[in-house]
Amino acid sequence: MKAEEIFQTYKDNIMPTYNKVPLIFVKGKGSKLWDINSKEYLDFFPGWGVGNLGHCPPKVMQGIRDQVGKLIFIPNNYYHPFQAKLAKELIYHSFPGKVFFANSGAEANEGAIKLARKFGQGRYEIITFENAFHGRTLAALAATGQKKYQEGFQPIPDGFKQVKFNDIAAVTQAISDKTVAIMLELVQGEGGINVASKDFVLFLRKICAEKKLLLIIDEVQTGIGRTGKMFCYQHYGIAPDIMTLAKSLGGGLPISAMIAKKEISDILSPGMHASTFGGGPVICKAALGVFRAMDKENILINCKNMGSYLKDQLDILKNKYPVIKEVRGMGLMLGVELAIEGKQVVDKCIERGLLINCTHEKVLRLMPALNISKSQIDKALRILSSVLEECAK
């Protein structure tokens, strides 16, 4: 199919649920992507957080290749070796507990919400935060809480109370005898790269323990090394009661996980929750490839080093261009808040071969692969700074 035909076929046959950039990609390797005209792009937002190891990571491809042709699917009423291995790997890297496998971030969060309600035995209310994003299914949408995502889909499931992020008093006030959990992202991704303060997170951990609430941490975007540690909660010296993962867990294939600490990990008993595709063999092999790469390729060290380098360089740009209001984030999850709409900046960067994202209208979101090199960062900065030079006029 030629480009025009592909665009037209989408238009005629695929629901228009996405704002789309008119680019057709056919190949990817590491932080590089090639479109249908063989034009090369530098990808600083691989897969909306899916590509923590970049495109086609070798160890992930190896895992997939090993498994295809042996057994590509087996349902969850049977056993296969790789779900066992992957669960063990996840627990080894996080905290003592058990895993439920699903396919998407929203689905992992739905599982967490169901577990919390079951745990609550009548207590059902979950406190979430302004500018949160937990997914698009109905309960996840309720947890997300933002009007712009909920409009037109009422009634939205009950039992969610949304309060201001990083606001201890607001949380204290919101807790009632119906409250069963507090759910949050430690760095809000879609909400504009807002970082939870240490005091706030320590307070949440303490109040949850005191009031027997579950602390649910949504690491769908922050997990698997994105912030410089395997999981973002590890920066805070706490552990959640439930953690959800998705985006980069499968190295590009769809898999998600909901991990619950030991004391609550047997609450969902046979028949209470399920997901047909959750944790199939091919995808578990892909995810095991992700952990092999994380262990062997100094990914976390590179993320920390390149994250602080990129942040420093962006701070230099901020001093140069007053159009940048703030640079914030953790590891290689960085936001650049602008005084102007970010779309024009994103579009111009894309024209010049750099793929970035803008969230919350004015926040450029840079989340390159964790194995990004310094020279690739320098190239991205040259493009971004030439664009800002123009847009700032």
Ligand SMILES: *Cc1c(COP(=O)(O)O)cnc(C)c1O
């Ligand atoms: C992307 C995202 C989700 C939703 O994941 P899907 O796989 O699209 O359902 C949930 N929470 C966070 C923090 C996310 O970034």
